Amino acid sequence: MIPNAYRTLHCNAVRKEHIGQNVTLCGWVNSARDHGGVIFIDLRDREGLTQVVFRPEENAELAAMSHTLRDEDVLQITGKVAARLTGTENAKLGTGDVEIVATECKVLNKADVLPFQLDRELSNEDMRMKYRYLDLRRGRMNYNLRTRHKITNAARNYLDKAGFIEVETPILSNPTPEGARDFLVPARLNPGKFYALPQAPQQYKQLMMVAGLERYFQIARCFRDEDLRADRQPEFTQIDIEASFVTKEDIISLVEGLLFQMFVEAAKVPIGTGAPKQAHFLDIGMAQRADEFIKDTDWETSMKSKIPLPFPRLTYQEAMDRYGSDKPDTRYGNEIVDMADVFANSGFKIFRSTIENGGVVRAINAKGFAGITTGQMIRLNEIATQAGMKVKQLAFIKVERDANGVLEYKSPLWKFFSEDEQKALIAKLGVEENDIVFFYAGTWQEACDILGRVRIEIANMMELTKGSSKLNFLWVVDFPLLAHDAETQSWVAVHHPFTRPKTEDIPLMEAGEYAKVRAEAYDVVLNGYELGGGSIRIHEKDLQAKLFSVLGVTEEEQAHKFGHILDAFRFGAPPHGGLALGLDRIAMLVSGEDSIREVIAFPKNNKGSDLMTDSPTNIDFKTLREIYIQSTYKEKSSPVAPQPESK
Numbered sequence: 001m002i003p004n005a006y007r008t009l010h011c012n013a014v015r016k017e018h019i020g021q022n023v024t025l026c027g028w029v030n031s032a033r034d035h036g037g038v039i040f041i042d043l044r045d046r047e048g049l050t051q052v053v054f055r056p057e058e059n060a061e062l063a064a065m066s067h068t069l070r071d072e073d074v075l076q077i078t079g080k081v082a083a084r085l086t087g088t089e090n091a092k093l094g095t096g097d098v099e100i101v102a103t104e105c106k107v108l109n110k111a112d113v114l115p116f117q118l119d120r121e122l123s124n125e126d127m128r129m130k131y132r133y134l135d136l137r138r139g140r141m142n143y144n145l146r147t148r149h150k151i152t153n154a155a156r157n158y159l160d161k162a163g164f165i166e167v168e169t170p171i172l173s174n175p176t177p178e179g180a181r182d183f184l185v186p187a188r189l190n191p192g193k194f195y196a197l198p199q200a201p202q203q204y205k206q207l208m209m210v211a212g213l214e215r216y217f218q219i220a221r222c223f224r225d226e227d228l229r230a231d232r233q234p235e236f237t238q239i240d241i242e243a244s245f246v247t248k249e250d251i252i253s254l255v256e257g258l259l260f261q262m263f264v265e266a267a268k269v270p271i272g273t274g275a276p277k278q279a280h281f282l283d284i285g286m287a288q289r290a291d292e293f294i295k296d297t298d299w300e301t302s303m304k305s306k307i308p309l310p311f312p313r314l315t316y317q318e319a320m321d322r323y324g325s326d327k328p329d330t331r332y333g334n335e336i337v338d339m340a341d342v343f344a345n346s347g348f349k350i351f352r353s354t355i356e357n358g359g360v361v362r363a364i365n366a367k368g369f370a371g372i373t374t375g376q377m378i379r380l381n382e383i384a385t386q387a388g389m390k391v392k393q394l395a396f397i398k399v400e401r402d403a404n405g406v407l408e409y410k411s412p413l414w415k416f417f418s419e420d421e422q423k424a425l426i427a428k429l430g431v432e433e434n435d436i437v438f439f440y441a442g443t444w445q446e447a448c449d450i451l452g453r454v455r456i457e458i459a460n461m462m463e464l465t466k467g468s469s470k471l472n473f474l475w476v477v478d479f480p481l482l483a484h485d486a487e488t489q490s491w492v493a494v495h496h497p498f499t500r501p502k503t504e505d506i507p508l509m510e511a512g513e514y515a516k517v518r519a520e521a522y523d524v525v526l527n528g529y530e531l532g533g534g535s536i537r538i539h540e541k542d543l544q545a546k547l548f549s550v551l552g553v554t555e556e557e558q559a560h561k562f563g564h565i566l567d568a569f570r571f572g573a574p575p576h577g578g579l580a581l582g583l584d585r586i587a588m589l590v591s592g593e594d595s596i597r598e599v600i601a602f603p604k605n606n607k608g609s610d611l612m613t614d615s616p617t618n619i620d621f622k623t624l625r626e627i628y629i630q631s632t633y634k635e636k637s638s639p640v641a642p643q644p645e646s647k
Contacts, residue, residue, distance in 0.1 A: 006076060012048025012270075014095045018081040023100065025050060026108070028137070029073045031119070032066075039066040043077060043100075046142055048270075051084070051099040052077050062105060072111035072118070072137075078104040125597075130611040132602055144599045147269045148587040152219060154265035155239050155583075158258050164215040164241070169204035171197060171221065174561070181225035183234070186627040197223035200580060202496060203565050205242040206537055209576040210568045214244045219583065228606050230595040231529065231585055235604075241534070242578035248520055248536055251579055252475060255524060255532070256309055259473070259581075264303045266590035281306055281469045281590070311473040311524070319476050324452020326479070329528030330472045332464040336362050336451045339439070342424045348416040354441040362447040363439045365429040366458045370398045370436045376461050380438075380454055387453040388446050394454065395439040399431055407433060456528070465527070473526050481505070481519040482550065490552050495521050497551055498544070498565075499535040500577075506543070514550060522579070531586055534579025541569040 007026045014023060027045035039054040054066035069075070079100040090096030115131055116122050118138050128135045135141060156166070172195040175182045182196035201220050208216045220240040226232065239258075243251070263281070312330075319328050322335045339361045343351040351361045366372075372380075381393045397411035409422070417425065429437055438454060440447045459465060481501045482491045491514055493499065500520045501509055509517045521535035538544045544566060548558050558566060587599035597603040604610055624631065 010047040011043055011045040011050040012094055014050050014081055014098055014100065016083070016097050019083055019098060021081050022078065022103075023081055024076065024078045025052075025100065026076050027074070028111075029069055029071050029075060031071065032069055034067070037063070039063060039069075040099075041066070041069060043075060048095065049093055050095045051090075052079065052102050053099050054102050054105075058101065059103065062102060065105065066102070069107075070111065072114060073107060074109040074111070076104075076106040076108055077102055126605065126611055129603070129605050132612050136601065141598070143269060144587070144591045144593065145601060147266050147591045148583075148599050150265045150269055151262040151587060151590060152583065154262045155217075155258060155581075156219070158261045159217045159241070162215070162254065164217040164243075165213060166218060167208060167213070167216050168218060169198070169201040169220065173198050173204075176200070176202060183223045183225050186629055188627045191628045199224050200238070201240055202498060203562075205240060205578060206498060206565065206573075206576065207568055209242055209244045209537075209539075210571065210573045212244075212574075214574075216240075216242045220580075228604070228608060230597075231582075231588065233584065233596060233600065233603055234608050236596070237583040238532075239581040239583050240578070241580065242576060244574040244576045246536075246575075246577055248477075248522060248577065251534060251536075251577055252522060253310070255534075255579055255581070256311055256473075259524070259531070259586075260303065260307050260309060262586065263307060263471070263590060264299045267299055267303060281471050306469075306471050307473060311475050313475040313477055315478040316476055316480065317478070320448045320452075324448040324450075324455060325528070326476050326523065327525045327528060327530040328474075328476075329456070329459070329465070330474060331468055331470045331527060332459050334364050334366055334455050334458055334464075336364055336447070336455065337429055339363050339425070339428070342421055342428060346416075346421055347418060348413070348421075351441055359442055360444050360447050361439065361441045362451055363425075363429060363437055364451055364455055364458070365431060365435055365437050366462070367430075367432070367435050369458060369462055370400050370434040372398075372436060372461075379461075380457055383453050383457045384440075384450045387450040389440070389450050390442075395441075397425075397431075397437045397439075399433055399435045399437075401433060413439070471526065473524065476523045476525055477521070478502075479519045479521045479523075480515070481509075481517040481521075482514045484515065491550055493547075493551060495519060495533060495535055497547055497553075498537050500538045500543075501547075509546070509550070520577070524579075524581075526589060529585055529589060530582070531589075532579050532581035534577065536575070536577035539569060539573040539575050541566050544569060 006024070008024045009018075011025055011027050014025075025043055025045070027043045030042040030044035030049055032042075033040045037056055041052050041054075042049045043052050054063045056063040077100060079102040081098055082101050084090075084097060084099050114134060116124075116127055116134070118134065122128050122135075136145070160166075172185060175184075175196040176199055180199060182199065185195040185197065187193045187195055198220075200222050201218060205216055205218075218240045220238050221235060222238055223235050224232075225234060228234065241251075241254070243254075267281070314322075314328070316326055319326050321338065322328070323330075324336055339351075340355050343361050344355050346352045354361060377393075381389075384394050395411070395413055397409050397414060399407065399409055402408050414422070425431065425437075429435075431437060438451070440450050442450075480494050481499060483494050484490075485492050502518045502520050505517045508514075519535060521533070523533040524531045538547065544562075545555075545558060548562065549555075553561070584596040584599060588594070588596045591599055593599060597605075602610065602612065609615065
């Protein structure tokens with residue numbers, strides 16, 4: 001940090017070599033302690049802490065004033081650096097060998113009593129959001145925002161060195177078919193018309209490829225009006241990348257190197273600025289003096305052991321078959337196993353008939369989980385029902401020993417299986433004592449959805465990833481291009497309508513066999529989270545128009561909604577492709593958090609509201625009239641309390 005008129009050093013820069021020097025620091029009172037009239041305060045700025053001591057025998061007036069200081073007062077302290085007394089050093093702090101003996105103290109601003117204590121975790125999230133500027137003073141939040149800055153800067157530097165040009169695209173644009181609702185903005189100068197805030201810069205970045213920029217990136221703000229959850233916000237940031245004359249392998253190689261470099265830079269953020277909430281991927285002890293550790297560490301070598309390159313790959317089919325998810329967490333087992341070969345000719349009618357009618361019988365062996373509680377079993381059945389299970393409860397086999405030490409297979413199903421089926425089941429699933437096996441018989445999609453959710457919930461119940469610092473990156477490739485929507489009886493794009501079908505599958509699309517067409521698409525996944533997704537794009541006008549027609553977009557609608565990009569493809573569009581990474585989600589994972597709200601400076605709550613600024617808010621009639629808007633929403637009137645009858 002550059003010295004200025006207010007201070008000569010920041011609060012984490014004072015070291016033994018400064019002993020005997022006069023220094024000036026600025027910051028907040030982190031804590032104050034009275035040791036028999038000698039006042040100690042920890043002065044904090046964004047970099048860390050320094051202990052300051054006020055001694056009555058050296059300056060009685062200053063010591064008396066120090067008694068009036070309280071937490072979060074803003075101070076300017078001048079004093080002499082001294083060694084701490086032997087035995088009072090603090091090995092957890094970079095400044096732990098020294099202290100400042102105050103000779104001057106200027107109160108720059110007094111602080112009122114805070115609505116909550118900054119040194120404690122606060123479970124009331126609404127309170128944190130209302131006073132977010134206070135919440136951000138805490139060490140953990142300081143660490144998160146510094147980490148986000150580091151990985152954003154790493155991305156910019158990496159892409160710049162790779163020849164990419166950063167270009168901003170419009171925020172006010174047309175609605176786009178990205179799968180969520182658009183935020184609409186009335187256009188006052190064009191009455192009755194609206195802009196849409198971009199869900200992604202998809203069409204603009206493709207048009208830049210037509211324009212010959214060849215390599216583009218943007219730290220892009222995006223907006224989606226959708227239901228919120230821990231890893232979603234109505235406004236979010238993505239690292240948007242597009243390149244011409246590239247193959248899928250080129251994009252994958254580029255992104256692997258980019259992510260590796262982002263994690264290297266995240267690892268360099270000093271832990272001293274605030275401990276991560278969860279296990280850190282470098283397993284650095286919180287007592288480590290991070291600034292000294294950084295100086296002596298080869299970060300590239302350290303991270304190569306954590307992030308081996310290239311990342312493993314799974315096809316979409318493999319990921320769904322084994323994990324029931326297209327963003328699988330591979331840090332633990334409990335994989336889904338196809339049991340068709342065991343039960344194809346079974347005497348158990350439900351399993352046999354399901355297979356004969358084109359369905360599947362799948363199972364998960366939750367090893368060591370036979371001690372599942374009644375409450376946990378109820379929860380698993382709730383999860384399965386929410387995922388689409390039509391029966392009342394999951395079929396299961398629990399393996400435990402009885403009072404005589406005999407191994408028992410406890411299940412209403414076991415007696416319906418032949419001896420050969422029982423042996424085959426045990427062998428295929430590796431069933432042992434204290435295991436519990438869950439089954440599902442139904443359609444392939446149902447089995448994926450239900451057992452995929454059950455697998456994750458079992459891992460949570462068994463705490464299989466608790467304290468884990470593993471980084472299990474992988475690619476999921478060969479997605480289907482299209483999916484059939486049973487409700488509307490129409491085909492929809494699995495990614496977006498600009499995704500290119502695999503060249504060898506284009507004849508299948510021409511033949512109308514849409515379910516078999518695979519996309520030249522790829523998602524990068526980390527520990528069960530999709531970090532980003534991309535594809536090689538369509539660059540030919542006729543092929544793009546064909547895909548639009550399959551999606552039910554008429555020629556008139558194509559001309560109205562997509563005429564600009566179809567026209568552009570007529571003038572020599574190069575082959576191109578790209579990918580977008582979720583910056584918020586990456587920042588969340590490298591910071592050891594489980595919600596992206598913890599890595600966004602001023603997020604919305606789970607209702608899409610900013611409690612600090614009271615946003616969204618009501619707009620007065622005059623303002624609405626100027627933009628030709630009339631609200632039809634009427635608030636529900638509060639029920640009137642019954643009044644006592646008059647006598």
